Amino acid sequence: MIIDFHTHTFPKKVSGSVVEKLAAVSRSAPFTDGSDSALAASMEKAGVDWSVNLPVMTYAGQVGKVNASLIARQEELRARHIITFGGIHPDHEDFRGELKRLRDAGIPGIKLHPAYQGVDFDDLRIMRILDCANEFGMITVTHAGIDIGLYDHNYCSTAQILRVLKEVRPEKLVLAHMGGWACWDAVERDLAGAPVWLDTAFSIGPVTPWPKADRPPYRTMNLTDGDFTRLARKHGISRILFATDSPWEDQADYIGRMKRIPLSEEERQAVFFGNAAALLKLPLTDR
Numbered sequence: 001m002i003i004d005f006h007t008h009t010f011p012k013k014v015s016g017s018v019v020e021k022l023a024a025v026s027r028s029a030p031f032t033d034g035s036d037s038a039l040a041a042s043m044e045k046a047g048v049d050w051s052v053n054l055p056v057m058t059y060a061g062q063v064g065k066v067n068a069s070l071i072a073r074q075e076e077l078r079a080r081h082i083i084t085f086g087g088i089h090p091d092h093e094d095f096r097g098e099l100k101r102l103r104d105a106g107i108p109g110i111k112l113h114p115a116y117q118g119v120d121f122d123d124l125r126i127m128r129i130l131d132c133a134n135e136f137g138m139i140t141v142t143h144a145g146i147d148i149g150l151y152d153h154n155y156c157s158t159a160q161i162l163r164v165l166k167e168v169r170p171e172k173l174v175l176a177h178m179g180g181w182a183c184w185d186a187v188e189r190d191l192a193g194a195p196v197w198l199d200t201a202f203s204i205g206p207v208t209p210w211p212k213a214d215r216p217p218y219r220t221m222n223l224t225d226g227d228f229t230r231l232a233r234k235h236g237i238s239r240i241l242f243a244t245d246s247p248w249e250d251q252a253d254y255i256g257r258m259k260r261i262p263l264s265e266e267e268r269q270a271v272f273f274g275n276a277a278a279l280l281k282l283p284l285t286d287r
Helices: 012-027 036-046 060-072 074-079 095-104 124-135 158-167 184-190 226-237 251-260 265-280
Strands: 005-008 049-052 082-084 109-112 139-142 173-175 197-199
Touching: 005 251, 005 265, 012 036, 036 082, 036 124, 049 265, 060 074, 060 095, 074 226, 095 124, 095 158, 109 124, 124 139, 124 158, 139 265, 184 226, 251 265
Parallel strands: 005 049, 049 082, 109 139, 139 173, 173 197
Antiparallel strands: none
């Protein structure tokens, strides 16, 4: 069984244009058009049993409408073995009411993206969202480290994360991109062993350039197999979640990359599905 804890989908009528726009900004290649059906086809090809969809709210005004759509389509998505999270923006006025609505609808968590939202992770607006999610028993996944398309500022640095852990003490916080994309030394120094989960999205092996770009991506190398293994074991294998960041990685290829990493079979099974199944409270036989 394989659970991909970090994927993105967009409404079919706009998915292609959204993915094209993001590819131009990041200069990295997409591997699907970003639609639900394309993710489902990718999962079938790769042998992924479940994927977690993480919506990113880039402005406060879209929160209610997007979450309402995801709640309405929750069963349709689950029929395709896609578990959707909700999204929240730090400037949303009724963040507590919105989180309660998501929780009551059975949505297990939310996604934050400090870089796309232009708010530092240790900003009070984000910390109060984390505190509320904690109260409601919800998982929070946040982009961590530099964003490949936004190099002006690190909106989720290890220093900011440490402050949040001290002030809020979130119980179900997942740091995407192995705790901080392109900040690997700081993650290993500051966060290894911290009470958080790290997902593997867009962090193993090279970044695939977008063919239409006039220049290569800002960064082309992620963690080596050896660096990944050392960081994962130092942090604790029980808190590592397999994730691809589809459509920004090919799920089948990324599974191959993970299988080449020198983990024991027990460690590999924990990363591929055991840790995520426990966090999501998903039966291991639920396929």
